[in-house]
Amino acid sequence: MKAKQESQINHQEVNDLLENDMLLRKRRIRRGKINSAVRYAILIAVGILMLYPLVWLIGASFKTNAEIFTSIGFMPKEFDFSGYIRGWKTSTEYTFATYFANTFKIVIPKVILTVISTTVTAYGFARFKFKGKKLLFSILIATLLLPNVVLRIPQYLMYREFNWLDSYKPLVVPAAFAVDAFFVFMMIQFMKGLPKDLEEAAVIDGCNSFQVLWYILIPMLKPAMISVALFQFMWTMNDFLGPLIYISSVKKYPVSIALKMSMDASTLVQWNQTLAMSVIVLIPSLVVFFIAQKHFVDGISTTGMKG
Amino acid sequence: MAEVILKKVEKEYPNGFKAVHGIDLQIKDGEFMVFVGPSGCSKSTTLRMIAGLEDITGGEIWIGNKCVNEVPPKDRGIAMVFQNYALYPHMTAYENMAFGLKFQKTPKDEIERRVTEAADKLEITDLLKRKPKEMSGGQRQRVAVGRAIVRKPEVFLFDEPLSNLDAKLRVSMRVRINQLHRQLKEEGQPATMIYVTHDQVEAMTMGDRICVMKLGEIMQVDTPLNLYNKPANRFVAGFIGAPAMNIVKGELIKKEGRLAVKIDALELELPQEKAKKVEAYVGKNIWFGIRPEHIKSHETHSNEASNYASGNISIIEQMGNEEFVYFDIQGNQYISRLNPDRIKKLNLSEDYSFWFDMNKCHIFDFDTEENISL
Numbered sequence: 001m002k003a004k005q006e007s008q009i010n011h012q013e014v015n016d017l018l019e020n021d022m023l024l025r026k027r028r029i030r031r032g033k034i035n036s037a038v039r040y041a042i043l044i045a046v047g048i049l050m051l052y053p054l055v056w057l058i059g060a061s062f063k064t065n066a067e068i069f070t071s072i073g074f075m076p077k078e079f080d081f082s083g084y085i086r087g088w089k090t091s092t093e094y095t096f097a098t099y100f101a102n103t104f105k106i107v108i109p110k111v112i113l114t115v116i117s118t119t120v121t122a123y124g125f126a127r128f129k130f131k132g133k134k135l136l137f138s139i140l141i142a143t144l145l146l147p148n149v150v151l152r153i154p155q156y157l158m159y160r161e162f163n164w165l166d167s168y169k170p171l172v173v174p175a176a177f178a179v180d181a182f183f184v185f186m187m188i189q190f191m192k193g194l195p196k197d198l199e200e201a202a203v204i205d206g207c208n209s210f211q212v213l214w215y216i217l218i219p220m221l222k223p224a225m226i227s228v229a230l231f232q233f234m235w236t237m238n239d240f241l242g243p244l245i246y247i248s249s250v251k252k253y254p255v256s257i258a259l260k261m262s263m264d265a266s267t268l269v270q271w272n273q274t275l276a277m278s279v280i281v282l283i284p285s286l287v288v289f290f291i292a293q294k295h296f297v298d299g300i301s302t303t304g305m306k307g
Numbered sequence: 308m309a310e311v312i313l314k315k316v317e318k319e320y321p322n323g324f325k326a327v328h329g330i331d332l333q334i335k336d337g338e339f340m341v342f343v344g345p346s347g348c349s350k351s352t353t354l355r356m357i358a359g360l361e362d363i364t365g366g367e368i369w370i371g372n373k374c375v376n377e378v379p380p381k382d383r384g385i386a387m388v389f390q391n392y393a394l395y396p397h398m399t400a401y402e403n404m405a406f407g408l409k410f411q412k413t414p415k416d417e418i419e420r421r422v423t424e425a426a427d428k429l430e431i432t433d434l435l436k437r438k439p440k441e442m443s444g445g446q447r448q449r450v451a452v453g454r455a456i457v458r459k460p461e462v463f464l465f466d467e468p469l470s471n472l473d474a475k476l477r478v479s480m481r482v483r484i485n486q487l488h489r490q491l492k493e494e495g496q497p498a499t500m501i502y503v504t505h506d507q508v509e510a511m512t513m514g515d516r517i518c519v520m521k522l523g524e525i526m527q528v529d530t531p532l533n534l535y536n537k538p539a540n541r542f543v544a545g546f547i548g549a550p551a552m553n554i555v556k557g558e559l560i561k562k563e564g565r566l567a568v569k570i571d572a573l574e575l576e577l578p579q580e581k582a583k584k585v586e587a588y589v590g591k592n593i594w595f596g597i598r599p600e601h602i603k604s605h606e607t608h609s610n611e612a613s614n615y616a617s618g619n620i621s622i623i624e625q626m627g628n629e630e631f632v633y634f635d636i637q638g639n640q641y642i643s644r645l646n647p648d649r650i651k652k653l654n655l656s657e658d659y660s661f662w663f664d665m666n667k668c669h670i671f672d673f674d675t676e677e678n679i680s681l
Contacts, residue, residue, distance in 0.1 A: 195391060195393070197389045197390075197391050197393035198393050198394075198395060198396075200358075200360050200387075200389070200393070201387070201389060201393040201395075201454075202395075202406075203360065203379075203380050203381065204358060204359075204360075204380045204381060204385065204386065204387050204407070205381065205406050205407035205410055205458075206381035206407055206410030206411060207381075207410065211410075215395075215406075216395060219395075219396075219397035220396065220397065
């Protein structure tokens with residue numbers, strides 16, 4: 001009898017516990033849902049806030065010049081493509097196609113040279129011991145802190161001596177010498193995170209220093225190299241001051257200057273054309289970013305190692 | 308011929324720290340030599356110096372009949388297996404194994420033959436198309452060993468290759484490496500192996516000979532059994548064997564014509580044979596060492612003439628087939644390894660009588676810590 005009573009009590013206790021557990025779990029799930037709802041609401045709100053100017057820009061590029069200043073919303077009353085057509089023609093003798101081509105004449109070699117030079121320089125700093133390494137590294141970091149503006153005049157004078165003015169050389173050639181301290185620093189940090197064992201294994205397998213870099217490090221450095229390429233691409237696309245200083249003939253202008261030109265070519269600014277061309281200028285950066293995004297975000301796979 | 312000889316090899320870092328103090332060592336052709344020692348004893352540094360990954364600052368390293376001091380790693384005829392496997396993450400297992408051969412300009416069909424052969428040996432044929440991230444730790448380690456085999460090196464170097472594996476896998480890999488060594492020897496391939504580990508079980512079970520190191524110096528080089536039974540000094544005695552040898556400070560005295568070790572009030576008589584070897588130390592301080600299995604229960608050894616001592620039991624570790632009994636005699640703690648089936652059930656804080664088998668004890672010089680009872 002007593003045993004039966006005890007077992008009943010136990011049964012009851014177990015049921016209570018289970019119920020309690022269920023309640024707790026439900027509460028936890030509910031709290032989780034509320035939490036994520038709040039989180040997403042905030043994220044969406046901030047996202048809209050940040051993206052709205054871009055959306056407005058795209059919308060406004062289809063508006064007529066008059067409509068841009070008369071309506072607040074981003075949706076045009078009717079889609080007007082004249083901004084794009086006229087904008088592309090520009091007020092100069094060249095079309096935007098020329099300016100785009102010019103931009104790529106700067107961007108492509110600059111990106112390639114930057115990636116190569118920063119990788120090689122970072123390899124030297126991250127993996128080799130040599131005399132004066134500390135001093136050189138300090139200088140590198142010091143240039144990070146130096147405002148670009150202070151270099152403009154001496155650089156201009158130097159390039160003038162080289163007879164490089166009104167050519168793309170002042171914009172492109174420095175990239176071959178790893179002048180972007182930020183990229184070099186970023187690469188060094190990334191390389192330091194890579195296990196040295198792999199390189200030692202490669203040395204035993206018969207690689208020399210350059211083969212180690214080529215066969216072993218570069219495949220692992222891909223995410224960092226893509227980041228460098230991406231940043232350099234965007235910064236160069238958007239660079240205004242550099243071309244403004246060194247390029248003087250309209251024929252050689254990149255899009256950043258061409259855009260500015262469309263704003264002060266006449267007293268009456270054709271805003272819809274300017275906005276339309278701004279949209280077009282944005283496209284390459286966006287496309288490149290979305291293509292590279294996977295690698296950009298991709299963590300490094302050092303999975304040949306432990307773990 | 309792939310003898311490895313170290314002659315007064317030294318390693319000093321630029322900051323003045325001396326990691327390796329002029330070591331001499333001869334590793335015979337086809338021998339399995341294990342470097343063992345606590346962390347920071349420079350066993351890995353020594354291995355890396357043999358590999359050529361670390362410069363030496365003094366002495367000479369000979370591999371085969373060649374002094375390799377100035378020879379780059381790839382030309383030393385070595386292959387190395389790293390602790391972290393060090394497989395190239397962007398290559399498949401096949402590419403990983405073939406990588407070194409490509410640099411030796413081996414013909415393609417020869418590469419394929421060697422890789423398949425090694426894969427067969429290590430049972431990784433079905434993994435050849437996988438990348439390292441798609442493999443488990445044990446599989447990766449086998450690929451790493453495979454990468455070493457295909458190069459047909461004269462000397463294999465292993466740098467703690469099993470320490471990232473779980474206990475079970477470690478045992479099976481240990482057996483596999485042992486088998487591999489035997490197999491290579493049978494096939495007539497040179498298979499001198501140098502294996503670094505901090506795990507003394509690995510050292511004892513794998514090595515033809517073991518080199519025990521401490522702070523960049525060699526303490527003793529000998530076969531596993533000799534290291535266990537005839538440790539050259541106090542360090543080796545304490546390092547080899549688990550649980551470790553009991554080592555306590557004592558004094559050698561002469562009493563009624565017989566030599567005895569006096570540890571506080573405890574007096575343990577030495578048998579004639581041992582006594583002869585240590586006679587010169589009468590009246591001096593010494594280190595007294597005895598392995599746990601040589602401290603026995605009075606229940607199993609009740610008819611001995613002397614050397615019984617009563618100790619207070621402080622800890623009992625049950626291992627199933629044996630138990631480690633920690634007990635105190637006048638403030639000194641000892642460990643005894645007993646067979647629970649042959650004695651009564653022991654309780655904590657109980658006084659229990661033990662018998663010290665003095666035939667098996669070791670006496671070490673107090674200052675030099677050399678074994679004087681061998």
